[in-house]
Amino acid sequence: MAADRLSDLPEDLLRRILYFAPAKEGASTAVLSRRWRFLWQTSGAVNLDSRSYDRTYGASLDNGPKHEAFLQGAMAALRAVAANGPVKRLSLHIESVNIYSISRFVFYRDDESETDHESETDTDQNLISKVMSNPAARSVEELHIAELLEDWSGASFPLLNSLLLHGCHVVFKDLQSMIHGAPHLTTVRLESINILHHWNDSASGNHGCTICGPEVTSLVLTDWSGYGLDEIDSIALDMPKLEYFRYEWFQSCQVSMKSQVWNMTQADLHFKDTMYDEDKLRVTFWHFLRNFGNTKVLKLKLDCPIDELAITDMKRLDELLDNKLLFNLERLEIEGCYNRAGNNVAGIAVANLLHCCPIVHDLWLRIKAKRREVLYNDHDIARKTKLDFDRSVENFKRLRGISGGNDDI
Amino acid sequence: MAAPESGDGNNGAARMVTLISSDNTRFEVEAAAASLSQTLQLTILDGGGGGGDGIPLPNVDSATLSKVLEYCIKHAPAAANGGAPNATAVDRAELERFDNEFVNIDQSVLYSLIMAAHNLEIEGLQSLVAKKVADMIKGKSPMEIRRTLGFPDPTPEEQAEMNAHMLEYGWAYE
Numbered sequence: 260m261a262a263d264r265l266s267d268l269p270e271d272l273l274r275r276i277l278y279f280a281p282a283k284e285g286a287s288t289a290v291l292s293r294r295w296r297f298l299w300q301t302s303g304a305v306n307l308d309s310r311s312y313d314r315t316y317g318a319s320l321d322n323g324p325k326h327e328a329f330l331q332g333a334m335a336a337l338r339a340v341a342a343n344g345p346v347k348r349l350s351l352h353i354e355s356v357n358i359y360s361i362s363r364f365v366f367y368r369d370d371e372s373e374t375d376h377e378s379e380t381d382t383d384q385n386l387i388s389k390v391m392s393n394p395a396a397r398s399v400e401e402l403h404i405a406e407l408l409e410d411w412s413g414a415s416f417p418l419l420n421s422l423l424l425h426g427c428h429v430v431f432k433d434l435q436s437m438i439h440g441a442p443h444l445t446t447v448r449l450e451s452i453n454i455l456h457h458w459n460d461s462a463s464g465n466h467g468c469t470i471c472g473p474e475v476t477s478l479v480l481t482d483w484s485g486y487g488l489d490e491i492d493s494i495a496l497d498m499p500k501l502e503y504f505r506y507e508w509f510q511s512c513q514v515s516m517k518s519q520v521w522n523m524t525q526a527d528l529h530f531k532d533t534m535y536d537e538d539k540l541r542v543t544f545w546h547f548l549r550n551f552g553n554t555k556v557l558k559l560k561l562d563c564p565i566d567e568l569a570i571t572d573m574k575r576l577d578e579l580l581d582n583k584l585l586f587n588l589e590r591l592e593i594e595g596c597y598n599r600a601g602n603n604v605a606g607i608a609v610a611n612l613l614h615c616c617p618i619v620h621d622l623w624l625r626i627k628a629k630r631r632e633v634l635y636n637d638h639d640i641a642r643k644t645k646l647d648f649d650r651s652v653e654n655f656k657r658l659r660g661i662s663g664g665n666d667d668i
Numbered sequence: 669m670a671a672p673e674s675g676d677g678n679n680g681a682a683r684m685v686t687l688i689s690s691d692n693t694r695f696e697v698e699a700a701a702a703s704l705s706q707t708l709q710l711t712i713l714d715g716g717g718g719g720g721d722g723i724p725l726p727n728v729d730s731a732t733l734s735k736v737l738e739y740c741i742k743h744a745p746a747a748a749n750g751g752a753p754n755a756t757a758v759d760r761a762e763l764e765r766f767d768n769e770f771v772n773i774d775q776s777v778l779y780s781l782i783m784a785a786h787n788l789e790i791e792g793l794q795s796l797v798a799k800k801v802a803d804m805i806k807g808k809s810p811m812e813i814r815r816t817l818g819f820p821d822p823t824p825e826e827q828a829e830m831n832a833h834m835l836e837y838g839w840a841y842e
Contacts, residue, residue: 265779265801265817272786275794279802286840287810290830291819310807315842332839339837505760527760 270298277302278348282336283311297343304348305336306403307390309355309364320355320364329364330386337395345398351387352405361407388414421446428453431468438472447472448479454494469517471497476522480514481507482531507531513543516550526551529560544568545579548615553587559612561595564629569607576611584614590621596629685717687737693730694722697737701744706789727787732780735773739793742766771800775818810841 265273277285277299285299285306309320309329316325340346355361365386387407390396391414399416405425419441424434431454438444454468472478475498497517507529508514528547532540540563551557561568570576593612597605605626613619683699687708699717703709708723717723725733746763771778778797785793805813814821822830834841 264776266819268779268783269786272782272794272798276782276798276801279795279799281802281806283840284805284808284813285802286837288805288813289837289840290810290822290833291814291817292826293829296833308806314807314809328839328842335837335839 266292266294270294273298274302278304279306280304281306281308281311283308283332286336286339300339301343303340303344303346304350305333305340305346305395306348306350306352307333307336308350308352310352320353320357320360322364323367326364326367326386330389333386333390334393337390337393341395341398346395347399348401348403349391349396349399350401350403350405351390351407352403354406365407415440417441419444423448423450424452425450426452428455430455435468435470438470438475443474444472445474446477447475448477450479450481452482468493469495469497471517473498474500476500477503479505481505481529504528514547520550521553523551523554525556525558526554527558527560529562531562541568541570542579545570545576548585549581549583551585551588552583554585555587556590556592557585557588557616558592559594561593563595564598564601564605565593565595565608565626566598566601566604567608568611569604570611571607573614576614580615585616586618588616588619590623591616591619592623594625596627599628683718685712686722687717687733688722688724689728689730689733690726691730693733695730695733695737697741698744700747701737701740704740704743704747704790704792706791708788725788728784729780732777732784735777735781736784736788736790736793739770739796740790742770743792767796771796775801775804 273295277288280288280299280302282305285302285304288295288299289297307329309325311332312325312328316322316328319325337346353361353364355364367386387404396414397416398418400418401421402416402419403423403425404427405423407424407427414437416437417440419437420443422437422441422444423446425448429449429452434449434454438447478496478498478501480494493513493515495515495517499518499520500522501516501520502522502524504523504525505527506514508531530544545568570579591612593609609624609626613622684696685699685702685708687695687697687702689695699712702717703712708717711717711723728736742763746760773781778801782794782797782801785797804816808816
């Protein structure tokens, strides 16, 4: 059955479309035709977007009536959808180029009516907290929050299975309690986020933290702007069922696995440090690698020259790895650069990496010379660093018939 | 200077299946790609679709099917999820780029595509198209939405009903 027009589609599919539509525009589709009258209300989703109000109130967020309309619209949307079944998806997108105006929007207060109240009412005034603590939101399974550069207190979503925060500030404790309060959570994407400490934790000098997600199978953790975590030195992940992990961070914040991960199939790791106290970087890197003992596919991207990872003393390398190798690793990809005047040190680093991966049979390298934007043929690197490199290649060829990756080695 | 294709590592060529569109065009595709469709997966697991047989798809025309298969072939390695010994690492950024480009098509094609994805039970493709259509109404007034989605102007009777509805749901129409 072909469908050339929207009206040819069955109601299930129309609901599916409305599941992703912003609430205000979605609700207004009720007047398209009789058939559409109750479609949006039964979509199971409330997607709140400040841009829905730009047409009427202008793009600026520093605007009382817009705050009020957004809040009223949010509450009405939650009420309308919840009246027809559980709200499964809740998303919040507050857009502005100016982070201060987001703050004013979220905490907007009518000064006259607030003069006799003290600052105690901060949380009550927080637009986001009001939306998230609405009883209709308790049933949410999929929560997306984007561009929210403002602290927001965590709410509890016991049925949550997918959490996406994009471009947000988040207080660590709120994040932790949200993840902790969601026993069915399987997908966590924390993209371009900035994790903050609650002020009284910083005062007590407690700068490390653990995120515990017993059912999480997929985790994305990428940092915000360029400074990583302002105040947190380390994150321990207690996620024993993790299968996919994407990580883009500065190593000044150490991330470690608190529990043994058995089923990891792929890890994409991007280390963004370009300059650092060299030995500390090395130590952190090799320590971090120990977390991936069961991973099948490892993609490494390095912003610093790979030379900086080289360990010439094999005994030290084994110590750093705690004598653990990546025994299940089948495919290794390395993308990065090397110092042109590095005297083959890059080759040692590659050899070190191969040393960790006894059964790897797909190898993909793209390592170009630093500064010059010429993409060197990988054979050049192999020649430059022939001794170390060939020895390692020989080693793993012996162990496993080499099948050739989709690029040169 | 890529190394010569050395096949599938383990045991040579991947299994192929044949799909036949409503207008009788035959498409030969890797079983792994076709299996993104929950509907086809069952048939394929039962050993169907191989050799000269082919799986007839009376609900999908050839233009739509070729588009559907383009999606499946691109997404198959990601769906394999490292389960296969030689699973290629998936570049998710590349997949995102592909997806964005993929739905940059005429509305009528989008509707045929979501319908096919629904019939064939291809979860990812259904969501991808649904999101694209939802994006088309973002930020628009009720009248603009009506025109974007190709609805005729309302009759006076419909208009009266609408006005009543709009009074009740004022927040959505201001």
